[in-house]
Amino acid sequence: MAGVQLEQLVKIYTEGQAPTVDHVDLVVKDGEFFILLGPSGCGKSTLLRMIAGLESITAGKLSIGERLVNDVPPRDRDIAMVFQSYALYPHLSVRDNLGFGLKMRGTPKDEIARRVAEVAPALGLEELLDRLPKALSGGQRQRVALGRAIVREPAVFLLDEPLSNLDAKLRGTMRIELKRLHQRLAATMIYVTHDQVEAMTLGDRIAVLSGGHVQQVGPPLEVYNNPANRFVAGFLGSPPMNFLPGVLVGEPVTKVTLTTGVQIDLPEQLHDCAKAGSEVELGVRPELLLLDPEGPLVGTVAVVEALGAETVVTVDAAGGQTLVARLTEGVPPQSGDAIQLRPHATQIHLFERKSGERLGPSLKTPLAAEPAEPAPEPASSGEEA
Numbered sequence: 001m002a003g004v005q006l007e008q009l010v011k012i013y014t015e016g017q018a019p020t021v022d023h024v025d026l027v028v029k030d031g032e033f034f035i036l037l038g039p040s041g042c043g044k045s046t047l048l049r050m051i052a053g054l055e056s057i058t059a060g061k062l063s064i065g066e067r068l069v070n071d072v073p074p075r076d077r078d079i080a081m082v083f084q085s086y087a088l089y090p091h092l093s094v095r096d097n098l099g100f101g102l103k104m105r106g107t108p109k110d111e112i113a114r115r116v117a118e119v120a121p122a123l124g125l126e127e128l129l130d131r132l133p134k135a136l137s138g139g140q141r142q143r144v145a146l147g148r149a150i151v152r153e154p155a156v157f158l159l160d161e162p163l164s165n166l167d168a169k170l171r172g173t174m175r176i177e178l179k180r181l182h183q184r185l186a187a188t189m190i191y192v193t194h195d196q197v198e199a200m201t202l203g204d205r206i207a208v209l210s211g212g213h214v215q216q217v218g219p220p221l222e223v224y225n226n227p228a229n230r231f232v233a234g235f236l237g238s239p240p241m242n243f244l245p246g247v248l249v250g251e252p253v254t255k256v257t258l259t260t261g262v263q264i265d266l267p268e269q270l271h272d273c274a275k276a277g278s279e280v281e282l283g284v285r286p287e288l289l290l291l292d293p294e295g296p297l298v299g300t301v302a303v304v305e306a307l308g309a310e311t312v313v314t315v316d317a318a319g320g321q322t323l324v325a326r327l328t329e330g331v332p333p334q335s336g337d338a339i340q341l342r343p344h345a346t347q348i349h350l351f352e353r354k355s356g357e358r359l360g361p362s363l364k365t366p367l368a369a370e371p372a373e374p375a376p377e378p379a380s381s382g383e384e385a
């Protein structure tokens, strides 16, 4: 087993053009399920292919385990990769597809048979070993593609959107299977996806990429609750965070005046986080935009999406602003209803409008209940009694 270390890694495809991977520093720990998350074209596959050795490194250092591997050919890197568009050999049975990579490496026949027999049950492929790929469902084929990587027993798995060809339900099932597999193998896995649900559910840690840059690295909930900047805040979460442009006001600063004229009180941790007059965006997740008959955000319900456990409400608010709230309690409103909302008292994010950088400290108790009535005095201590 091995970790993977990227130091100031750069990829420039065409000289004179902007880097596709731009000075990326990452340390993937041994045994970690590490996610590279970002929008299409941000350089995820490029980065993974560089780790695999399928793409040259323009600058920087890449180590697997303790070994610098910049110039080590792919087959000597002790990695196995599952590609975005995997292809099985159509004329080979599932058994032979699984064993093909080992056979190419000259692994003895009985050893191949042993490893295939070990991997097949874990992936639910036992009954299918003698079938050809054309007689398999999409999900079964996907499992064969994964199985081919697993039988190799690599130190590091590189997985490029391995579930992207599956329907939503199967993706959900395969996510759980992958998680189990990772727990069982305890191998290092680097997993590329643009799907934030996959990232949140699978990852020990996530690196969010944009434009070839790492925006933030951390455990899923840490990144979700304390996004480092507006990009990360907007990318993670569905429906996405609401962003309300405004200006900081007060001496000391205690409020935001939104461009719509509405004033919002800032929680204490954001008081004086920047100068009065600073242009900011206030960020509130849909689940933290609460129904309140006195709420400062006034609007009309435009669309109601009743999803059963929750209702997602799109609101046309004053000043041409669109708000999205996710309601889990009470009677869901109807389209056309007047509605009033307020942001949760403490779970508010502020971003500098120009740079998108987060203002103020991390939220210490994400998603905690709002401060309730002051707690009753504790029962008097012995001394006073």
Ligand SMILES: Nc1ncnc2c1ncn2[C@@H]1O[C@H](COP(=O)(O)OP(=O)(O)OP(=O)(O)O)[C@@H](O)[C@H]1O
Binding pocket: 013, 014, 020, 038, 039, 040, 041, 042, 043, 044, 045, 046, 047, 194
């Ligand atoms: N061989 C190549 N030559 C030149 N440019 C390339 C090459 N491969 C990829 N690119 C460019 O590099 C950028 C990053 O591509 P990459 O495939 O790494 O993105 P990605 O994050 O994996 O996207 P997706 O989610 O769509 O798979 C894109 O703009 C792409 O057009």
Ligand SMILES: [Mg+2]
Binding pocket: 044, 045, 046, 084, 160
């Ligand atoms: Mg890709």
